[in-house]
Amino acid sequence: MQALASLIHLDKPAKQALYLQIATQISELIRTGILLPAQRLPSSRQLAELLHLNRRTVVLAYDELLAQGWLQSKTGNGTFVASHIPRFQPDAGDKIGTGKSQNINAGFAFKTPDFLNRPVLRIHSPYHLDDGFPDVRIAPLEELSRAYRTQLMTGNIYEKLGYGDTRGSHWLRHELSDYLNQTRGLHTTLDNILIVRGTMMGLHLASTALIEPGNYVAVGESGWSGATINFQQAGAHFLKIPVDSYGIDVDELEKQCQQHTIRMVYITSHHHYPTTVALRADRRVKLLQLAGQYGFIIFEDDYDYDFHYQSKPLLPLAGADRAGMVLYCGSFTKTISPAFRVGYLVGPADVITCFSKLRRMIDRQGDTILENAIAELLQNGIIQRHLRKSLRTYRQRRDLFCSLLKDKLDDYLEFEVPDGGMAVWTRFDKNIDLVKVASQALRKGLYFADGSLFDIPGTSQAATRLGFASSNPDELEHSVAILEQLIKFKS
Incomplete structure (x- = not known):
């Protein structure tokens, strides 16, 4: 009895109830062969005295083990380890009663491919020249909140809060079809649209459904790692195509x-990632011609279409596609906030149907209430008004930021003022250790x-994207001042 009590270690301040701690540890002693089948256990009164507990706690623990089949009770004779339990051989590597070893290392073999080892970006510093994120402080959050509450509290709640279409909200797909046709020159119906969590999900579905191991995928050099890891997971081989000031080199692609x-x-045809350059008109025409001639699929990632400052945005390739070769993907990440995971994948109806079946395997459906709330904002023109306002704001911030870089750091970096997007592709002097400077800057906030x-x-390009959209003028000035201090006065 004392031996059993000595093997049970209770943590009274822990959130887990004491009787569950006892039950878990006794079952672990049985599993590891310390307690044997048909072995008699101390009475609840005896074990309670040894553990300095109320008897009721031990009774609850025994009842739990009896219900699970670890123990059996013989009237008038006591409580025993169940005789039907197989005899386990003790494992010297087991940490009896701790319940921690299996939480750290799995007992089975598995591999994590190197390409999955990407850092998860979480920015907590007060100042940030990020990858090109929106300023959530100017997003229509109040309007979205009201629309979300309306969708949550009104109408047929059983229908709204139940299972829906795997392709996404019917209302949002309808509104998106009209919106994309009007603003991007597409020719869609709601059957051409699949609502996804974001571009990453769209890429995952496309690469899983359409790419087989050994297939060739062409990407710009350099490009977005979020895309390449999906193609790597599908087993594709890469063809790196050079990118210049007019976009991807379609002549090299033809070769x-x-x-x-x-x-x-x-391809990110509107603003190539990471350099922000737009694919020139003649190259767009040739790319579509090559797709028809050689039969390859074009995955057009249009991550920030709405933010083009020099003129009207260039219409997507998808709008000029007459052969059904283009899949077009976008999201509301840059429009509202990265936290709202609503995007769209546009393509031929039969492909969208295929994707919706595949999507069901990993995510039965999205957030129907949020999707309907965004549909309401589109229908009421709130998102459109927000885009016009944010376009003016981001243009002003782009101009200020580029002016600051030019005035303060002209001798140490070079860039072209981007026609659109939310970041500046900045090439630093090769003598500057950009990794070191970024680390020092982080310590300064x-x-x-x-x-x-x-x-x-x-x-080593010594180049990076410096996002300006998420910072107000004072924050941009302070950010450049930190860069100036670290580069100019320490070089």
Whole structure:
């Protein structure tokens, strides 16, 4: 009895009830062969005295173990380890009663591919020149909150709060179809639209459904790692296509088509990621021609279409696609906030149906209430008004930020004022250790990416994206002042 009591270690301040602690540890002693089948246990009164507990606590523990089948009770004779329990061989590596070893290391083998080891970005610093995020302080949060509450509290609650269409809210797909047709020159119905959590989900669905191991996928060099990891997971081979000031080099792409059977081309045609350059009109025409000629799919990631400052945004490739070769993907991440995971994948209806079936395997449906709330904002023109307001705001911030970089750090970096987007592709002097500067800046309260993710293998570009949209004028001035202090006065 004393031996059993000595093996039970209780943590009274813990949130888990004491009787569950006792039950868990006794079952672990049985599992590891310390307590044997048909072995008699102390009475509840005896064990309670040894553990300095109320008898009721031990009774509850025994009742739990009896219900689970670990113990059996013989009237008038006591409580025993169940005789039907197989005899376990003790494992010297087991940490009896701790319940911690299995929470750290799995007992089975598995592999984590190196390409999945990407840092999860969480910015807590007061100042940030990020990847090109929106300023959530100017987002229509009050209007969205009211719309969300309306959707949550009115109408057919059974229908709204139950299972819905795996393709997404019917209302949002209808509103998006009208919106995309009007603003982007697309030719869609709601059957051409799948609501997704964001571009990453769209890429995952497309790469899983359409790419087989060994297929070739062409991407710009450099590009977005979020896209490449999806293609790697699908087992694709990469063809890196150079990108210049006019976008991806379609002549080089044509040469690769003559040598390889390319399954998909991933492109950010409006503002190439990370350099922000737009794909020139003649290259757009040729890219569509090559898709028709060689039969490859174009995945067009239009992550910040609405923010173009020089003129009207360039219409997507999808609007000029007459052969059904383009999949078009966007989201409300840059429009409202990264926290609201609502995006859209546009394509031929039969492909969208396929994707919706695949999506059901990993995510039965999205947030129907949020999707309907966004549909209401689209229908009422609130998102459209917000975009016009934020476009003016971000243009002013772009102009101020580029002016600050020019005035304060002209001798140490170079850039082109972007025609659109929410970040400036900035190339630093090769003598500047960008990784070190980014680390020093973070200690001073300024976050920016050190550029290592954008390096072409075997080279160091000393270049990074400096986002301006999420910072107000005072914050931009303070951020540049920190950069100036670290670069100008320490070089």
